[in-house]
Amino acid sequence: MKKTIITVVGKDTVGIIAKTCTYLADNNINILDISQTIVQDYFNMMMIVDMNKTDKKFGTIADELDALGKEIGVIIKCQQEDIFNSMHRI
Numbered sequence: 001m002k003k004t005i006i007t008v009v010g011k012d013t014v015g016i017i018a019k020t021c022t023y024l025a026d027n028n029i030n031i032l033d034i035s036q037t038i039v040q041d042y043f044n045m046m047m048i049v050d051m052n053k054t055d056k057k058f059g060t061i062a063d064e065l066d067a068l069g070k071e072i073g074v075i076i077k078c079q080q081e082d083i084f085n086s087m088h089r090i
Contacts, residue, residue: 002051003032003081004058006065010074012043019072020045023065028053043074048081 008020017036024031029049036045054061062078069076 002058004029004049004051004061005079005081006045006047006049007077008036008043008045008047008069008074010043010069012038012041013073016043016072016074017045019068020065020076023068024049027056027061029061 006020008016010016021031029051030053031047031049033048034045035047036043038044051058051061056064058078058080065076065078
């Protein structure tokens with residue numbers, strides 16, 4: 001399984017989850033786990049997704065999610081699970 005960590009951060013507005021999840025569904029990316037919070041007016045979401053069935057390369061997905069984030073006024077970042085784990089290991 002090719003797991004990827006996706007984070008979404010920014011000012012809370014209507015449709016952030018819907019637009020992000022629609023992009024994932026349109027690209028055959030399955031959400032395995034999702035957590036989101038709003039602190040005051042700031043939205044924060046972290047997802048673990050499975051990218052096994054998408055036809056697109058990781059870099060393309062990351063670039064398109066970055067562009068989507070700019071379009072909706074948030075920052076969307078992708079990291080492959082193994083790199084994420086290496087970066088956060090003590």
